[in-house]
Amino acid sequence: MSTDNSTAGNAPKTTNFIHQIIEDDLNSSNPPAKIVTRFPPEPNGYLHIGHAKSICLNFGTAEKYNGVCNLRFDDTNPEKESQEYIDAIKKDISWLGFEWHEEVKYTSSYFQQLYLWAVHLIEQGNAYICDLDSEQARTYRGDFTTPGKNSPYRDRSVTENLALFARMKDGEFAEGSCSLRAKIDMKSSNMNLRDPMLYRILNVDHHQTGDKWCIYPIYDFAHGQSDALEGITHSICTLEFEGHRPLYEWFIENLPVPATPRQYEFSRLEINYTVTSKRKLKQLVDEKMVSGWDDPRMPTISGMRRRGFTAAAIRRFCEMVGVTRSNGVVDVGMLESAVRDDLEQNARRAMCVVDPLKVTISNFAEDNTQMLSLAVHPKLPMGDRELPFSRNLWIEKQDFSEDTSLGRKKFKRLVIGDYVRLRGAYVIKADSVIKDDSGEVVEILASLVPDTVGANPPAEFKPRGVIHWVSADHAVPCELHIYDRLFTDAAPDKHKEKSFLELINPDSLRVIERAWAEPSLKNAQVEMGYQFERTGYFVADAQSSAAKLVFNQTLPLRESKAK
């Protein structure tokens, strides 16, 4: 065993204010027996990079403190949810490398208990059936500066409320005709406490419970109690729920729940040049601006996976950005850096010529093929790959210039009369060019310097640089998808006058129909990442096959000026 890749190590080494709280709890006089967290997605869309941060925080925290983390689908709004999303979310979490505790949980499996607790609230005089419609309710609610007014239905008797709630549950009322509300304080400065709604009527089937219910609990009434039922110790959510915390606690205090979870908030992840909002991502999909939720340009986990980002890189990125309560926008370059860092260390190497220019090696026999052996990885013991060398080669058009005045440091590639190293093969010299009628160079006639495979030539033949190549007689054709950021604007969804849809980068996808890959690339498996040397990181697309190779560019190689 040699020192090899070390992207492993799942438990985060980082710390943050949530960890500090947990450590304080653990060191308190009444420490929790076990830390229990949960990741609670609503199955109404695919997971994105922002969710990845939450997943890493929740699962990572549980792991760090030898606790467990539940996966619970917060499925209280059947109108927008579906099984497709549930399946995709489970796959993404597993792919990221996390395992949820026990079986998958669903808020919908607590509907009966939640219903009983609603009855309990009514019995205690803490909830009532309100016949105000949504518009009227809004008027009664008041606004930031105006206190709300009590609903005219606020003082119905317990008996009447109980009867009404039962009939509500039995489907006797039309959608929107009435709702169950908590009786708290219509004058509270916290709008969430102005008699918030607990249950609404929704005459739709639920993906998990079918037609069993026609009343569904609202988030506030479901979330905290579900946490309590699962024995969650630390319920970690994003900042916009901060104002809901008093309500979260009100339910925990006023209901005979089996545990007392606490809610903590952190700021959500934002990245420039993209959007991280399920609603907006869904819009991109619905309006066909991208090929789907897993389009490689999407900041979704499935999109990034198809793009060639690795789970380790995404996890590393989440560690890099940290967890705080201050809003910020992370530079997408940080994500890219994490991806390059992982791929540099772990991706197999190969050569692929994107924009081919023919090179004929005049002093190499037409019928000869020389097999060369190249390391799959320059530093890791990942074995070798066989590479055929012949008289007819493809090199990159960009790697040749007719301008012989270019300095050797300025242009480390091929020019007439000078030498260049063909990566893993010979040093060659460009002797002359052949042009077509329009004056464009269509072929280079070159000669190789003997005995320079794996050996440096005498000083007078010192190559200007190293370029990649493939044998035209053996190369396999492939299609390349070159991606650029989806938006031209750093903050596409922050414009008052303009929709983010108008700021889509028209060049975010460039298709190169025919590039030439070295033969070993025929074995590329879906999701297998490569570094095409001197070009970038690529991954075999989900639709790639031996019959038609398709690679997605994950990211180009970093480039230091002068090129």
Place this chain on the structure above:
RNA sequence: UGGGGUAUCGCCAAGCGGUAAGGCAACGGGUUUUGAUCUCGUCAUGCGGAGGUUCGAAUCCUCCUACCCCAGCCA
């Protein structure tokens, strides 16, 4: 506008009264059969602003300012 939050380098972020970590980016040098990687170095007399307490303040107090969240029968 009432309430709740947040302000430390271009970006993210440590710091928890003892004299500003780290990462990303950027900029210089070295190595290199990938202009990649690697490596060495530079990068906040300053912590939103103004006062104050203290021997000493990014950290405590006061007053400002900016930005974010809340007025869904969404989560």
